[in-house]
Amino acid sequence: MTDELSRNEYIKEASRYLRGTLAEGLREEITGAIVEDDQQLVKFHGMYMQDDRDLRSERTRKKMEKAFSFMIRVRMPGGVISPAQWLALDSVSRVYGNNTMKLTTRQTVQLHGIIKSNLKPMMREIDTVLLDSIAACGDVNRNVMCNPNPAESRAHAASIELARTISAHLTPRTPAYREVWLDGELIAGGEDEVVEPIYGKTYLPRKFKIVIAVPPSNDVDIFAHDLGYIAILNDAGEIAGWNVTVGGGMGMTHGEPETYPRTADVMGFCATDDAVKIAEAVVTVQRDWGDRKNRKHARLKYTIEDRGLDAFRAEVERRARVTLQAARPFTFNSTGDRYGWSQGADGRGHLTLFVENGRVTDQPGSMQMSALRLIAQRHDGDIRITANQNLIVANVTTERQAEIEAIARDAGLLAPWSGLRRNAMACVALPTCGLALAESERYLPDLVTALDERLAAHGLSADDIVIRMTGCPNGCARPYIAEIGLVGKGPGRYNLYLGAAFDGSRLSKLYAPDLEHDAIVAALDPIFAAYASGREKGERFGDFTIRAGYVAKTSNGADFHANTGALKQTVAA
Numbered sequence: 001m002t003d004e005l006s007r008n009e010y011i012k013e014a015s016r017y018l019r020g021t022l023a024e025g026l027r028e029e030i031t032g033a034i035v036e037d038d039q040q041l042v043k044f045h046g047m048y049m050q051d052d053r054d055l056r057s058e059r060t061r062k063k064m065e066k067a068f069s070f071m072i073r074v075r076m077p078g079g080v081i082s083p084a085q086w087l088a089l090d091s092v093s094r095v096y097g098n099n100t101m102k103l104t105t106r107q108t109v110q111l112h113g114i115i116k117s118n119l120k121p122m123m124r125e126i127d128t129v130l131l132d133s134i135a136a137c138g139d140v141n142r143n144v145m146c147n148p149n150p151a152e153s154r155a156h157a158a159s160i161e162l163a164r165t166i167s168a169h170l171t172p173r174t175p176a177y178r179e180v181w182l183d184g185e186l187i188a189g190g191e192d193e194v195v196e197p198i199y200g201k202t203y204l205p206r207k208f209k210i211v212i213a214v215p216p217s218n219d220v221d222i223f224a225h226d227l228g229y230i231a232i233l234n235d236a237g238e239i240a241g242w243n244v245t246v247g248g249g250m251g252m253t254h255g256e257p258e259t260y261p262r263t264a265d266v267m268g269f270c271a272t273d274d275a276v277k278i279a280e281a282v283v284t285v286q287r288d289w290g291d292r293k294n295r296k297h298a299r300l301k302y303t304i305e306d307r308g309l310d311a312f313r314a315e316v317e318r319r320a321r322v323t324l325q326a327a328r329p330f331t332f333n334s335t336g337d338r339y340g341w342s343q344g345a346d347g348r349g350h351l352t353l354f355v356e357n358g359r360v361t362d363q364p365g366s367m368q369m370s371a372l373r374l375i376a377q378r379h380d381g382d383i384r385i386t387a388n389q390n391l392i393v394a395n396v397t398t399e400r401q402a403e404i405e406a407i408a409r410d411a412g413l414l415a416p417w418s419g420l421r422r423n424a425m426a427c428v429a430l431p432t433c434g435l436a437l438a439e440s441e442r443y444l445p446d447l448v449t450a451l452d453e454r455l456a457a458h459g460l461s462a463d464d465i466v467i468r469m470t471g472c473p474n475g476c477a478r479p480y481i482a483e484i485g486l487v488g489k490g491p492g493r494y495n496l497y498l499g500a501a502f503d504g505s506r507l508s509k510l511y512a513p514d515l516e517h518d519a520i521v522a523a524l525d526p527i528f529a530a531y532a533s534g535r536e537k538g539e540r541f542g543d544f545t546i547r548a549g550y551v552a553k554t555s556n557g558a559d560f561h562a563n564t565g566a567l568k569q570t571v572a573a
Contacts, residue, residue: 006295011037012139012202017174017195018044026180032068032116044140044203045177046073046133047119050112054431070114071432073136074126077167078146078160078212079107079385080394081131083376086383088129090373096122101369103358103389105425105477106209107145107220108136112432123181134177139204141170141283145220146212147231148384148392151342151350155231158239158272159212162229166210166279172196172203198280198287205290206298208283209249211387212242218332218504220387223263224248224478226300227282229275230266232328241271243327244278246312247304250475253296254489257561261480262301263507265309267316268324281320285312305557332503335466335481336423337388340414341401348381349401351393353413357426357441358389371411375404389425418452419464421445425478429471429488436471438488444469447486447517454525458532465541466502469494480507480560483542484524489514496523499551502540507554510564511545 011020020041025034034042039049051066059066074089081089089109093101098113114122126132136143146163150156173196178184196203211220214231222228228245248264270278282300289307291297304312317323339352355368362369372391376383381395396404408414427433429440448467455461468482479485481504485497496515497508512523531544539547546553552563 005292006298008040008139008295009202009292011040015041016176017201018172018176019174019179022176022180026116026120029117031065033065034116041138042070044135044138044172045181046075046136046138047071048073048137048434050432050434052431053434053436068116069112069432070116070119072111072114072119072122072133073104073106073143074109074111074131074133075136075143075167075171076108076131076385077144078163079148079387080160081383081385082129083379083381083383085129085131086376087373088126088131090369090376092122092125099361099369101360102428103355103360103385103391105358105387105389105427106143107148107385107387108143109385110428112428120181120183127182132177135171137207139206139208140172140199141167141204141208141210143167144210144212145225145387147214147217147219148386148394149217149338149342149350149352150348150394151344153214153231153233154237154345155214155233155239159214159229159231162242162272162275163212165276169276169280170198170210170283172199198283200287202292204283204287205292206295208286208300210279213332215330216333217338218335219337221335221478221481221504222248223504224250224261224481225264226286227279228264230330232269232330239272241269241325241328242275243269243330244324246282247301247309249299249301250478250480251299252473252475252480252560254473254495256296257558259296260558260560261475261507262305262557262560263481263505265304266327267309267313269326269328270322270324274320274322277320277322278316278324281316281322284319285315289315301557332505334464334502335388335504336464337386337390339390339417339422341405344395347398348394349396349398351396351401351404351408352386353391353393353408354415354417354422355390355413356421356445357424359441360391366412368411368413371407371413375407378403378407388423418448418455418461420452420455420467421448423464423466424448425468425482427470427476433471435474436488437490438471438492438494440469440471440477440488444486447520450517450521451524454521454528458528460528460532463541464502466500481505482508483540483545486520492516494520496520498527498542498545499553500542502542506542507556507560508542509551509554509560511551511566 096118102110144163144167146159209225213222230243234240245264252259384392426440426444429436467484468479469486471488486494500508
């Protein structure tokens with residue numbers, strides 16, 4: 001390992017608290033791009049520079065610049081927005097973007113296809129409805145997620161409040177965001193650490209993700225994140241405190257076994273009054289202990305693997321001046337969303353809608369974007385994005401419920417989806433993600449259709465089985481904790497992972513590498529047949545693949561790469 005810091009560390013150090021030359025680059029009209037260093041800094045402002053990879057070859061042949069545009073990710077703690085804010089995002093997506101909205105796996109909205117000259121006008125428009133994108137990307141704490149459905153538990157309000165409080169506490173303090181995007185007044189001086197009392201000049205070694213879960217639902221995939229809080233309820237159904245989890249993360253690199261996904265450890269229990277102090281302490285320990293030389297080794301999961309959970313806990317307790325108690329018992333039973341209506345004690349309804357892979361758009365026969373615009377115009381409650389890329393129309397009054405349901409049903413947002421499809425999730429991948437090795441969002445629906453045919457043949461159409469796909473091993477759709485995980489290896493080729501737990505508590509194992517479409521279907525079909533005939537009562541698909549001897553069980557961390565491959569061969573049914 002080199003003694004040199006990673007290049008990103010020098011960029012952050014020289015950026016003057018994330019300013020760089022962004023303001024100057026926006027004024028440069030000769031190109032649709034920004035300079036390389038600013039491409040790293042703009043992530044802290046919630047944006048990625050991208051190009052349309054479908055057009056690369058043609059534009060290169062014609063000696064044209066790549067079709068550059070920007071993706072903007074909104075900061076949305078807990079995934080909660082008002083109808084007015086939804087309508088604002090709908091409007092800017094049509095005026096400045098590509099006429100679609102992407103509901104993300106981090107419980108927020110991404111807008112794609114914004115050219116450089118439209119960035120500032122768009123940012124000003126979302127600011128008018130009190131939305132922003134600061135810290136939605138970059139080496140900082142990103143969007144804080146929590147259980148989104150108010151009907152799930154009386155603890156929901158407390159989880160939303162904690163998400164908002166932690167998000168506000170850990171949001172960068174630099175004025176660069178308002179200076180660059182909103183023409184805020186340039187603040188002179190202030191070049192000491194007071195500008196960023198938590199992060200300092202170089203922020204964190206890598207991205208950082210926080211989630212809050214309310215058992216028995218693990219719809220936020222708490223074990224896949226750096227820091228988590230599990231609500232512990234007393235006998236009255238009120239929050240008694242929180243189990244704290246640390247060290248989860250999904251990313252890895254093909255062919256580099258020293259990189260791996262990891263599920264979080266339960267570190268202990270804290271009172272609500274101490275939760276924010278614990279969050280700050282965990283962040284600052286990672287700030288100081290995390291690897292700033294090798295970005296592939298810079299996530300909190302590696303810090304805990306290297307230092308040990310006991311040493312990490314002791315340092316967190318010292319900095320927070322809090323002694324964590326022993327973790328309290330809890331149980332999760334699923335990671336998915338509960339579709340359709342749920343009713344709150346106040347009589348208001350909450351309608352969970354299925355949005356395939358989170359892509360909100362209008363297509364012939366499925367005018368979902370228009371339908372959601374109409375719902376937002378008629379709705380006086382709020383709208384919530386789930387961590388599974390779906391949407392909840394929340395707090396609907398009794399008199400509005402029939403109308404809103406009818407609009408959603410006509411747009412296909414309440415169709416009777418199969419158990420596999422309603423538990424499917426995909427990242428964006430091609431054509432816009434620069435890291436994608438294979439398709440994901442555009443391909444997974446077709447694969448699910450093919451797999452549904454085989455599941456139907458075995459009487460499994462209604463069974464909930466979690467399937468997730470990503471176009472690269474970074475794992476944005478959290479494929480390594482899906483019962484069926486598919487990770488892009490190259491054009492049209494995927495690594496197939498099996499054996500994760502339905503409740504998101506156990507990693508999967510590589511079953512077969514480098515499979516194309518027909519091979520994926522052929523590999524899974526006999527396992528589906530065996531599952532239909534040989535499962536035990538209540539046994540989930542991921543558990544079955546381990547018990548039946550198809551794959552080895554993964555304990556955690558580096559064990560992910562041990563004993564991989566099919567333990568027995570299958571024969572197509």
